[in-house]
Amino acid sequence: MKRIERLLKKMAEEKLPAMYVSNPKNVRYLCGFTGEDSSLILSEAAVFFITDSRYVEQAREELSDLIQIVCWTRSMMAETAEIIRKHHIQEIGFEGFHLSYSDGELFKSLVQIKTRIADGWIEEFRAVKDDDEISKTLEAVKIVDQTFMHILNFIRPGISEKQVATELEYFMKRIGSERTPFETIVVSGIRSAYPHGVASEKIIELGDMVTLDFGATFQGYSSDMTRTVAVGKPDSRLSEIYDLVLEAELAGVNAICHGMKSKELDSIIRSPFVRENMNDRFNHGAGHSIGLDNHEAPFISYRSEEEFVENMIMTVEPGLYLPGLGGVRIEDDVLVRKEKSQVLTGSPKKDLIELPFYE
Structure with missing residues (x-):
């Protein structure tokens, strides 16, 4: 969780209340999950790991108990939007480099809140190895x-x-x-x-x-x-x-x-x-x-x-x-x-x- 805490600190400094992480390498870096087709929503209140039914058991083995695992039923982005609504998130950052233009537009239309591109934040952490x-x-x-x-x-x-x-x-x-x-x-x-x-x-x-x-x-x-x-x-x-x-x-x-x-x-x-x-x-x-x-x-x-x-x-x-x-x-x-x-x-x-x- 230290890497997640570091990102949350960066988000606080940038006055960003939540962040959607979709780059699989960044997901792995932050939480240690080694599978595929997953994403994270991070906020000060909670951290959500979103995946499909193929990876739920693997996620339970690999993730901290402090991370809430969510199995999507319609699509990953639709589940993300639902979590945002349930937890009254008013603004969220996302990785623009990783999403195509159409996926970025779809993400913004689904979440229907203020969005901000937060490219390079996690990559900056990854550059210096522990x-x-x-x-x-x-x-x-x-x-x-x-x-x-x-x-x-x-x-x-x-x-x-x-x-x-x-x-x-x-x-x-x-x-x-x-x-x-x-x-x-x-x-x-x-x-x-x-x-x-x-x-x-x-x-x-x-x-x-x-x-x-x-x-x-x-x-x-x-x-x-x-x-x-x-x-x-x-x-x-x-x-x-x-x-x-x-x-x-x-x-x-x-x-x-x-x-x-x-x-x-x-x-x-x-x-x-x-x-x-x-x-x-x-x-x-x-x-x-x-x-x-x-x-x-x-x-x-x-x-x-x-x-x-x-x-x-x-x-x-x-x-x-x-x-x-x-x-x-x-x-x-x-x-x-x-x-x-x-x-x-x-x-x-x-x-x-x-x-x-x-x-």
Whole structure:
């Protein structure tokens, strides 16, 4: 209930008497419910958890006795409106980002009271992790580290990117991952120049660079790691690119700390690319936070004045991509500390791994 109490305090400061929470990740964060199709109504007087008959028993097991469980019969929003009427709530906030325009309009028409968008309040809390969240993330990180060492013995010429992606996901599940938090990326050869290319039927060939971007989930919390390896000896230009990306990535993970502005870190990461006139080949964000969602605020961006705070967990993920030749990306998960931050992912990256090829 501590997280709910924190939100109620925020609501009091903002003079908001009630709030409707519909984002399932925010519902889970606030009350610990791990199922689906549920929402919360929070007020100083009471907290209501609204779900359907499939999840009532699960909710009784997972929720505090202080939360009232309501099983809707017509629809979740209709039940919400009924609770609002019964308890004489005069104003309510809701998560506009999570609802479509039509759902937002339906919500307002059903409740027939003053409404206010309250986006980002819970996400702001979620950005800074507590000890339990850090512990769960560490377990998800252990899974990707073990999986990387496993997949090095699986990748070889003659198998497809899809086969590698399938093996990655199968092995992660075998050792404890609940699910993949995003679509696993395996791109090889000239396709490694696709920053977010999905695994295809392309066959891995001798001399290919292979970029692996994958994550695991442990008790709801995700990890996210990228490594680029070579199958045999790659083009010398790609070996040079690897060293440059590694320099940028190390600059980022060594610099990030409590109080640093996002745009400052972005500049540090991009500095080696700017020096070599290659910044135009880095065409995606330099990193993001992870947690219940794989991409959470804050983000590493040259446009952002946001400051990193101790116990945020950030990714640092620079990459360079040369169309028609290939690309390199390296990514680690980092726990922000006041001075020296802690790199959580431990998979090798110091030198470009050139997988042995046997005739």
